[in-house]
Every structure is written in structure tokens, then in C-alpha cells.
Amino acid sequence: MSRYLLRQLSLLLVTLWLLTLLAFSLGHWFSGDFITNTSGIFPEDIRFAETAEARAAEAGIVNQYTAYLGHLFRGDWGLSLLDGEPVFEQIALRFGATLEIALIAFVIAIVLGIPLGVLAALYFRKAVDHTILTISLSGYSIPVFWFAQIAILIIAIQWGLVPIAGQINPLYEITPRSGSIILDILLEQPEHMTEALHSAFLHMILPVCILAIMPMMLIIRLMRNSMLDVLSQNYITSGYAKGLSIARVLWNHALPNAMQHVMRQIGALISLLITNTMIIEVIFSWPGLGSWLVRSIYERDYPVIQGGLLVISAVILLITIALNIFHAWRYPQVRKDLYGAN
Amino acid sequence: MAQTNLYYEERSPAPLEMVWLEFKSKPLAMAALYMLLFISVLTLIGPLLTPYGANEQFIDAISLPPAWSESGNIRFLLGTDELGRDMVTRIIYGARYSFGLPILVVLISATIGIALGAAAAMTVGVKSSTLKHLLDVLMSIPSLLLALIIVAILGPGLNNALIAIGLVLIPQFLHVTRNAVHDEQKRAYVTASKLNGVSQFYLLSHVIFPNIIKVLVVQFTIGLSVAILDIAALGFLRLGAQAPTPEWGSMLAQSLEVAYVSPWIMALPGLALFLTLVSVNLVGETLRVAINRQLER
Numbered sequence: 071m072s073r074y075l076l077r078q079l080s081l082l083l084v085t086l087w088l089l090t091l092l093a094f095s096l097g098h099w100f101s102g103d104f105i106t107n108t109s110g111i112f113p114e115d116i117r118f119a120e121t122a123e124a125r126a127a128e129a130g131i132v133n134q135y136t137a138y139l140g141h142l143f144r145g146d147w148g149l150s151l152l153d154g155e156p157v158f159e160q161i162a163l164r165f166g167a168t169l170e171i172a173l174i175a176f177v178i179a180i181v182l183g184i185p186l187g188v189l190a191a192l193y194f195r196k197a198v199d200h201t202i203l204t205i206s207l208s209g210y211s212i213p214v215f216w217f218a219q220i221a222i223l224i225i226a227i228q229w230g231l232v233p234i235a236g237q238i239n240p241l242y243e244i245t246p247r248s249g250s251i252i253l254d255i256l257l258e259q260p261e262h263m264t265e266a267l268h269s270a271f272l273h274m275i276l277p278v279c280i281l282a283i284m285p286m287m288l289i290i291r292l293m294r295n296s297m298l299d300v301l302s303q304n305y306i307t308s309g310y311a312k313g314l315s316i317a318r319v320l321w322n323h324a325l326p327n328a329m330q331h332v333m334r335q336i337g338a339l340i341s342l343l344i345t346n347t348m349i350i351e352v353i354f355s356w357p358g359l360g361s362w363l364v365r366s367i368y369e370r371d372y373p374v375i376q377g378g379l380l381v382i383s384a385v386i387l388l389i390t391i392a393l394n395i396f397h398a399w400r401y402p403q404v405r406k407d408l409y410g411a412n
Numbered sequence: 413m414a415q416t417n418l419y420y421e422e423r424s425p426a427p428l429e430m431v432w433l434e435f436k437s438k439p440l441a442m443a444a445l446y447m448l449l450f451i452s453v454l455t456l457i458g459p460l461l462t463p464y465g466a467n468e469q470f471i472d473a474i475s476l477p478p479a480w481s482e483s484g485n486i487r488f489l490l491g492t493d494e495l496g497r498d499m500v501t502r503i504i505y506g507a508r509y510s511f512g513l514p515i516l517v518v519l520i521s522a523t524i525g526i527a528l529g530a531a532a533a534m535t536v537g538v539k540s541s542t543l544k545h546l547l548d549v550l551m552s553i554p555s556l557l558l559a560l561i562i563v564a565i566l567g568p569g570l571n572n573a574l575i576a577i578g579l580v581l582i583p584q585f586l587h588v589t590r591n592a593v594h595d596e597q598k599r600a601y602v603t604a605s606k607l608n609g610v611s612q613f614y615l616l617s618h619v620i621f622p623n624i625i626k627v628l629v630v631q632f633t634i635g636l637s638v639a640i641l642d643i644a645a646l647g648f649l650r651l652g653a654q655a656p657t658p659e660w661g662s663m664l665a666q667s668l669e670v671a672y673v674s675p676w677i678m679a680l681p682g683l684a685l686f687l688t689l690v691s692v693n694l695v696g697e698t699l700r701v702a703i704n705r706q707l708e709r
Contacts, residue, residue, distance in 0.1 A: 077545075085549050092561075099565050204440070207697065211689035213641060215648045216664060216682030219671060227672055341554035348556070349645060364649050367564045375564045383553055390552040 074398050074405060082391045086384060093380045094138045100372045108138065110149035110157070110373040148373035152366075157377040161359065165381065166249025167237065168358035171274065172347045175281035176340075183286040184332075187293025188320065194298060202290060210287040214346045218280050218353045225276060232272050235355040239273075242266040249357075277354045281346055285339050289332065296331035300324050330401055337390050344386060427626075427706060434702035444694035451688055455512040458504040466505040466658045470496040475674045493677045494670045502658040503684050509659035510647075511688055513574060514639035521578045522632055525585025530616055532586065533593035547587060555580045556642050563651050570659070573652035577642050581635050588631045592624040626703045633696030637689060644685055660685045 097108040104127065106112055111121045122128075126137040141147070147157040190202040226234045237251045238244060244254050244266065251270045260266050300306065301324060309319040348360030355361065359378055366374035398405050425433060435441050454461070464470075470488075474496040479486045490499040555577070562576035596602060597620070605619045646652030647661025655666065660681040667678040 081545055081549060084546065088550075096561075096565065207693060208690050211637075211686060211693045213644060213661075213682060213685050213689065215645060215661075216678075216685060219664070219668070219678055219682070223671055223675055223678070337552050341552060345554040345556040345645075348560075349649070352649060363560065364651070367560060367651060368568065368649075370567075379557075379561055379564075382557060386553055386557075387549060390549055 071399065071405060075395060078391050078395050078398075082387065085387050089380060089383050089387070090139065090142065091135075093376045094135050096376050096379075097138075097372070100370075100375075102372070104134075106151075107372040108141075108148055108376065110151050110154070112151075147377045150366075150374050151371045152369055152374075157373050160362070160374075161377055161381050163246050163249040164357060164359045164362055166253070167251070167356060168249075168347060168351065168360060170250040170252065171278050171281060171350070171356065171358070172343055174274070174278045175347075176285065176343060178278065178282040179285040179289055179339075179343075182282070183289030184293050186286075187290040188297055188325070188328075190290065190294040191297035191301060199294075203294070206287040206290040209283055210291070212283075214280065214284060215349050215353060217283070218277075218350060221276060221280055222353075232276050235353075237270065237273055237357060238266065239269045242269060246357075277350050277356060281343070281350050284346055285343050288335075288339055288342065292332045292335050293328065296328040297324065299331070300328045303327075333393070333397055333400075337393050340389055341386060344382065430706060431699065431702040434705065435698055438698060441694055441698040444691040444698075447687060447691040448695060451507055451511050451691070454504050454507045458507055462498075462501040462504050464498045464501045466502055467497060467656050468501070470498070472496075475670065475677075477674065478676055490680055491674070491676050493667070494674065499677070499680055502663065503660070503680055505658040506660045506663060506681065506684065509570070509653060509657060510640060510644055510661065510685060514577070514636060514643055517574050517578045517643075518581060518632060518635045518639050521581040522585050522628070522635065525582040526589045526628060528582070529586040529589025530593055530621075533590045533597070534612060534616055547583065551583060551587060555584075555638055556645055559642055559646060560651070563646065568651040568654070570647075570653040570657060573643055573646040576646075577639050580642075581639065584635060585628075585631060588627060589624070592627045593620055596620045596623055626699075626706075630696060630700050630703065633692055633699060637692045637696065640685070640689060640692065 094108075097104050100107045103113060105118070105122045105125055109121050109125060111118050124137065125141065126133040129137075145158045147161070149156055150160065186202055186206075190199045193199045222234055226232050233239070238255075242255075242260060242262070242265075244251070244258050244260065247254050247257050251274070252267065255263065255266050255270060306319060306324060309323050310316075314322075344360075347358070348364060350356065351358040351361035352364050359382060362374065363378035363382065365371075366378060435445060470492060473485060473488060473492050475494050476488050476492045477484050478491045478499075479489050484491060488498050488500070490503070492498055493502070558580045559573070559576040562579055563572055566572035566575065593616070602615070602619060605615055610619065643652055644659070644661030644664075647659045648665045650662070650665055653659035653662040655662065663681040664678060664685075667681070671678040
């Protein structure tokens with residue numbers, strides 16, 4: 071296990087290093103001046119000379135990279151070309167907002183998806199199974215940006231149940247601290263806290279539900295297939311033969327084993343979730359990383375592109391490695407496979 | 413003359429026939445197959461069928477609802493958009509951008525990826541597992557994010573979006589091909605061919621390739637679904653196809669301003685996209701099931 075742990079951690083370091091290399095090269099690949107691209111300070115600015123000095127503009131590319139790494143670790147990620155905001159602080163704020171909806175959507179997807187998948191497997195090739203499977207396959211194919219628009223049109227505009235965009239009604243003055251709106255309200259302790267929480271909840275419900283749908287459909291299918299595999303095993307039959315109740319067999323014997331296959335696919339699930347989060351944020355004007363990144367690409371705001379890409383990719387890599395390690399720790403047979411018979 | 417079998421004969425259908433039987437046993441899969449055929453026909457000869465040009469404007473018919481509603485006009489079956497352009501025409505033209513171009517892109521990246529993957533598996537190069545793990549981890553970055561990076565470097569536009577999606581798909585094909593060839597190389601029949609003294613190229617093209625083609629076909633449908641969705645998503649984010657192009661994603665993006673007044677402008681391109689994606693995914697899923705069933709035998 072420790073060998074595997076070391077290997078995964080070194081892998082993480084190498085990939086993160088490659089990522090910084092990529093982000094650094096982007097500064098050169100974008101059109102325009104390298105210093106402006108990475109620091110967000112225009113040549114006309116009085117600070118330009120000292121920034122160029124600090125970022126080793128005249129020195130060789132290796133020195134530039136070292137200077138870039140130094141700035142990166144100090145949290146000096148440059149200024150946005152568009153509004154002059156420091157990139158690192160903006161990322162810290164927006165990361166909370168993104169994490170908030172992504173995490174809630176993920177939990178909803180798991181909590182609803184797994185029982186539905188199990189249900190489909192239990193009623194294999196019956197009407198329940200066919201219905202769940204058809205819904206999950208078509209739900210998986212709905213382009214999320216279209217689905218979000220339809221949902222806004224019907225639920226938010228036609229019925230007027232929820233607001234269209236944003237995090238909270240601007241009447242409530244909530245200073246962003248962590249980016250996550252619920253946490254911010256709890257930290258701020260405003261006068262009308264219940265109303266503020268209610269407003270935040272109403273703003274959140276639509277994006278989160280739409281976000282949860284695609285991962286949920288994937289979980290249903292994964293869960294159904296792996297549950298079918300497990301249910302045909304001998305130990306399930308022997309469990310019933312021992313006289314255990316159905317719930318007991320499912321909960322203690324079938325589910326833990328079926329979860330193993332699902333766990334293996336969780337990485338793919340999360341990358342799907344992150345892709346959709348970026349699109350959903352744009353649609354709902356959610357002040358998160360994704361909408362910020364997309365806008366920066368459109369406006370060619372180079373420091374923001376670099377920072378945003380670095381953070382999102384790094385998070386995905388961290389999650390992937392963490393999942394690998396968890397998988398190897400939780401399921402010893404995977405470890406056996408890794409060390410192999412060689 | 414009726415054919416009579418005197419002897420009990422077990423006849424196992426050919427692999428392709430079995431796939432066909434699997435399709436025929438599922439009405440939904442058949443519907444998806446016909447849907448794909450229909451879209452392909454539209455992609456090929458669409459402009460011959462449409463009465464108007466894709467960007468032809470009718471000043472007298474702006475934001476007309478579909479023909480079956482009260483203020484509709486039969487000249488414009490599915491209505492017109494806010495600039496007076498016929499929706500049917502634009503959606504049929506859009507099939508070229510949203511279905512034809514992704515197919516071309518996936519074909520090109522499949523060719524490159526499969527060639528590289530086969531070369532990687534056949535040559536005794538860097539066989540270290542480290543490289544494989546590195547690729548695994550890097551491939552966990554979602555395709556849309558990678559495409560965004562490439563679009564960020566190249567700048568927005570349909571061509572750049574296509575290049576980005578193509579580049580993103582190559583490693584996936586490479587990976588699948590490499591693993592498939594690698595798995596097959598341990599089989600007895602490959603060893604037998606090697607003992608027969610066949611050349612490396614013959615081994616790959618005539619011995620191994622026919623056995624991994626089914627894996628590649630499934631990967632192709634997955635890649636196609638990803639490409640269609642991502643190109644439309646880039647179009648929707650206004651980073652792909654630009655304004656007057658009748659690409660479904662960018663049509664959706666343009667319809668946002670008028671979605672409340674004339675919802676059909678928004679609903680139709682999305683519906684077309686949805687139907688295409690469902691068909692591709694259903695066909696892919698059925699192929700996968702059929703192939704798995706063959707492997708079980």
C-alpha cells in the first residue's frame with residue numbers, strides 16, 4: 071500500500087508540474103506581451119518596469135519559469151486585464167461558489183441515483199427496469215444547456231416559482247467571504263437571516279437540480295449493471311439460503327460489492343459534473359470559476375485564463391489521485407492487481 | 413421449395429448478423445438507427461430539400477410561430493426566427509455543422525489515434541507503467557475543458573473548435589487501441605500467427621485488427637457523442653461557430669434573447685440536438701451490449 075501511495079503521490083507531483091509548465095507556456099503562446107499576459111499589467115502602466123524585472127522578462131526562459139513559479143507560490147497570480155482584480159483572490163472567492171453547487175448536485179445525484187439503480191436491477195427486465203433505463207438513457211443525452219433553458223422558461227418564467235439567475239436577491243447585503251452563499255449568510259448573520267437563506271435556497275434549487283440530472287443518470291446505469299452482476303453471484307444465493315431478509319442481503323452483501331464498480335467510474339462522473347457546472351454557471355450567471363473562465367476566454371483575459379485553467383485542472387487531478395488511492399485502500403483486490411503476478 | 417432440415421443443426425449466426433438481431437429485438441434501438449439514417453440523409457442532401465437559403469430573410473415574416481398555431485404560415489412549417497429566417501431550413505442546414513462536421517472530426521482523430529495506438533502497442537518502446545498511469549491521470553481532465561484550453565490559445569471560431577475537439581479525441585482513441593492490442597497480444601491465436609512467421613504489419617492488420625474492430629466501433633460512437641455535444645456546447649458558449657452560422661449550439665445561444673417571446677426558436681435546435689444525441693447514444697449502447705453478448709459466448 072505504501073508503495074502504491076508513494077507512486078500516486080509522485081504521479082500527482084509530476085502532473086501538477088506539467089500543469090504549471092503548460093500554464094507558463096500559455097503566457098508565451100498567447101498573442102501579446104509575455105509580461106502583460108501573465109501579470110495583467112499593461113506596458114503603459116508605471117508598475118510595468120518593476121513587474122518585468124520581477125518576472126525576469128529579459129532573462130532566459132528558465133529564469134522566467136522560476137520567477138513564474140515563485141509568483142505562483144506567493145499567491146501573486148497577476149491582475150485581470152478586464153477589471154484589474156487580483157486573480158488569486160477572485161479564484162478563492164469563486165471557487166467556493168462553484169464548489170457549493172457542484173457538491174450539492176453530486177450528493178443529490180448519489181442519493182437518488184443509487185436507489186433507482188438498485189430498483190432497476192431488482193426488477194430486471196420488468197416494466198420498472200425498462201422505464202428507469204429509458205429515462206436514464208434519454209436523460210443522459212439531453213444537452214444540459216438546452217435543458218437549463220427549457221427549465222428556466224417553464225419553471226422560472228411561466229410558473230414564476232424561482233428566480234432566473236444569480237446567487238441571492240441583491241436586497242440582502244451579503245459580503246462575499248468564502249464565495250459559498252449559504253456559508254456567507256451564516257458568517258454575516260444579517261438581520262433577516264431566515265429570509266436571506268430562503269432567497270439563497272430559491273436561487274440555488276434550479277441550477278443544482280439540473281446539474282444533478284446527468285451524473286444521476288450515469289449512476290443509475292452504472293449501479294444497475296454492477297448490481298446485476300453482483301446479484302447473480304453465489305454468495306447472494308447463499309445469503310438468501312441462510313434465511314436472511316432481502317433488505318439484509320441487499321444492504322450487507324450486495325451493495326458494498328456493487329459499489330466497487332461504481333467507485334471506479336466516479337472520476338468520469340466528476341469530470342462530467344465539472345464540465346456541466348461550467349455551462350450551468352454561464353446560464354444562471356452564477357459567480358463561479360466556470361463562468362469566469364468562459365468569459366475570460368471570450369474577452370481574451372489572459373491572466374484569468376491561466377489561473378482558472380490551473381485551478382480547475384489541479385482540482386480534477388487531485389480528485390482523480392485521491393480516488394485512486396481510496397480505491398486501492400478500500401478494495402485490496404485492486405491492490406493485488408496493481409502489484410500483479412509479475 | 414421449402415427447406416427442410418433432416419438433421420438437428422445448430423446454426424450460429426455470423427457476428428454482424430448477431431448485432432443486427434440485437435438491434436431488431438429492441439424497437440427503441442431500431443428507431444434510433446432509422447433516426448441516424450434520416451439525419452445522415454439530411455446532412456448529405458439537406459440543401460437540395462430546403463426551399464430557402466440558410467440566411468435568407470423574409471421581412472414580412474418575422475418571429476412567426478410554427479404553422480399549426482393560429483398566426484402561423486404554411487410557407488414556414490416550423491416558423492421563423494427573430495430575423496425572419498425559416499427554422500426548417502436553418503435546422504436542416506445545421507445538421508451539416510452539428511452532425512456532419514463532428515463525424516468528420518471523429519473519423520480523422522480516430523484514424524490518427526488508432527494508427528498511433530497500434531504503433532505504440534506493437535513497438536517495444538517505453539513500456540513503463542509510469543507513462544500509462546500518467547496518461548490515465550491526464551485523460552481524467554474533461555474533454556470540454558481541454559477544448560476550452562485549445563480554443564483559448566487559438567481564439568474562438570468554428571474551425572478552431574473543430575481542431576480542439578479533434579485534438580482532444582486523439583488520446584482517447586490512442587489509449588483504447590493500445591490497450592486492446594495489448595490485451596490481444598497475449599491470446600493464443602496471436603502466438604500461433606507469430607509462430608507461423610508473419611510480418612509485424614500482417615500481424616496487426618490481418619490478425620489482431622479484425623478482433624479489436626468492435627471495441628473501436630463502440631469507442632467511435634462514444635467519441636461521436638462527445639464531439640457533437642462539445643461542439644454544440646462551444647457554439648453555445650459563443651466560443652465555437654459564430655453568429656450567422658446555422659449550427660445548433662450557436663442557434664441556441666442566439667435564441668436566448670427572444671426565448672420568452674418566441675420559445676420555438678430556442679426549443680427546435682435543442683430538440684434536434686437531443687434527438688441526434690439520443691440516437692447516437694442508443695446505437696452505441698446497443699452495439700456495446702451486442703458485442704458483450706458475443707464475448708460471453
